[in-house]
Amino acid sequence: MKIFVLLLTVLSLFGMILFSRRNSDIQYDDINVPTYSDSGPDLLYMPLTTEPPEAPYPPCFPENENIYIPEPPMIDDSQEEMIIEPVSTQPRFNLPPGPLIALTFDDGPSSLTLKILDILEYHNVRATFCVLGNRVVDQSRAPTILRAVNGGNEIVGHSWNHRNFVHMTNEAIEADLRNTSDAIEALIGYRPTLFRPPFGVTDYRVEMLLEELGYAILHWNLDPRDWENRDANHIYEHVMHRASHGDIILLHDIFEPTVEAVKRLIPSLLESGFSFVTASEMLWYLYGDIAPGWIYKGGEYEPIRTDPLPMEYEQ
Ligand SMILES: [Zn+2]
Numbered sequence: 001m002k003i004f005v006l007l008l009t010v011l012s013l014f015g016m017i018l019f020s021r022r023n024s025d026i027q028y029d030d031i032n033v034p035t036y037s038d039s040g041p042d043l044l045y046m047p048l049t050t051e052p053p054e055a056p057y058p059p060c061f062p063e064n065e066n067i068y069i070p071e072p073p074m075i076d077d078s079q080e081e082m083i084i085e086p087v088s089t090q091p092r093f094n095l096p097p098g099p100l101i102a103l104t105f106d107d108g109p110s111s112l113t114l115k116i117l118d119i120l121e122y123h124n125v126r127a128t129f130c131v132l133g134n135r136v137v138d139q140s141r142a143p144t145i146l147r148a149v150n151g152g153n154e155i156v157g158h159s160w161n162h163r164n165f166v167h168m169t170n171e172a173i174e175a176d177l178r179n180t181s182d183a184i185e186a187l188i189g190y191r192p193t194l195f196r197p198p199f200g201v202t203d204y205r206v207e208m209l210l211e212e213l214g215y216a217i218l219h220w221n222l223d224p225r226d227w228e229n230r231d232a233n234h235i236y237e238h239v240m241h242r243a244s245h246g247d248i249i250l251l252h253d254i255f256e257p258t259v260e261a262v263k264r265l266i267p268s269l270l271e272s273g274f275s276f277v278t279a280s281e282m283l284w285y286l287y288g289d290i291a292p293g294w295i296y297k298g299g300e301y302e303p304i305r306t307d308p309l310p311m312e313y314e315q
Contacts, residue, residue, distance in 0.1 A: 095285055096275035099245035102282040102298065103127040103262070104220060105253035106158055106196060109135055109144040113253045116262060117147055123266045125276035126152045129253065130196040130218070133160035133180030142187055149188050154278035156218055157181055162198045165206045173209055193290065194218040194279060200250075202295070204306045211293025218279055220250035221299030226258045235261035240268055246286055248279060248298030 105116060108131055120127055129148055135141055149155060157180045159165070165173050181191040195215040197206070202217060210217060224238035235258060239249060251258050266276070279298075283290050287303055290296065294303045 095277065095281065098273045098275040100277050100282060100285060101243060101245070101269060101274045102248045102277050102279050103251060103265075104130055104156070104196070104218070104248060104279055105251050105258075106130040107132060107162065108253040109141045109148075110254045112256065112259050113141075113144050113148070115259045116253050117144070117151065117153075119259070119263050119266060120153065121151055123270060125266060125270070126154070126278055127276065128154040128156055128279040130156045130158035131184065132158055132162060133176075133183045136180070136183040136187060145187055152278075154192075154194075154280055155184055155188055156192045156194045156196055156279060157184060157215075158196045159198045164199055164201055165197055166201055166203050170205070170209055173206065174213065177210075177213055177215065193292075194283075194296075202306075207293055207295070207306050214292045216283075216290045216292050217295040218248075218283075219295055219297040220248045221297045221301055222247045223250045224261075226250075226255055226261070227252055230255055230257045232257040232260035232264070236264050236268075239265055240272075243269060243272070243274065244299070245274075246282065246299050248282055248296075 105113070105127060108129055113129065116127070129145070131145065136145060145155060157177070160176045160180050163176070165176075168176070177195070185191045193214065193216055195210060196218045197210075200219055202210070207217065222239065222242055224235040226235050229235070235251075239261075243249075251262065253259075269276075277285070280290065282298055283296050286298065287296065291303075294305050296303050
């Protein structure tokens with residue numbers, strides 16, 4: 001009996017080690033955000049207006065000025081012959097001077113995205129929005145995304161409704177990605193190459209599947225955990241104490257304190273000499289190529305690619 005208990009303990013410990021293998025250094029970006037539903041009323045957010053509100057600030061992107069619109073990525077989604085090659089080898093734009101920093105906003109668009117856009121436009125800076133497919137297809141939110149794109153911001157997919165890919169079948173993940181990219185493409189005309197996994201969580205199987213489908217994985221290296229603390233001061237101080245060249249910062253355009261923090265962060269970072277770029281621009285600057293299946297974090301991190309599980313662990 002004792003041997004049996006011992007064996008059981010050893011086995012469960014072994015299981016825990018295996019299970020935590022990929023999650024040990026992963027920060028969960030929004031673990032306590034309630035489950036999103038892709039149908040029915042969404043009580044988590046305030047209703048959105050159908051038109052963008054009158055900008056309280058002067059517009060910063062006059063027509064005909066050079067606005068950066070990303071090129072459509074070279075993705076063959078015919079699913080017959082998948083071409084896997086680096087998406088880009090050269091930055092396609094003139095980078096602004098100074099140390100670079102990239103703000104990324106997950107889980108929108110929401111009504112608060114409009115406030116974030118007001119702030120970005122006022123300071124004439126750009127950011128990246130990692131959007132949920134089920135929010136993109138909401139007609140009332142379309143003007144928000146179009147306004148973001150017209151302002152030179154980048155749109156990145158963040159799944160259809162924020163389910164954890166690790167717990168989904170390959171077929172379900174493929175459908176999720178296809179639906180999300182279709183929704184984005186229908187609105188803005190291109191399919192993002194970058195994908196930010198829900199909760200930032202992937203495993204080897206998911207990463208291989210993302211590679212096969214032509215997606216590069218966008219993580220972050222600076223996380224003020226706005227989803228957890230919901231405290232503008234904390235978010236502001238956390239970023240200001242750590243900000244350095246190459247940072248990709250994780251934020252969420254669904255929390256009011258995040259908006260308050262961003263209102264203070266952008267002028268402070270500009271004053272400190274930072275220039276704001278989108279996630280793709282940052283990756284191009286830091287790494288050159290952006291290749292499907294690789295994980296990009298920014299900051300001091302090199303791109304990584306998970307090694308396959310050793311043979312003895314494979315099912
Ligand atoms: Zn998220």
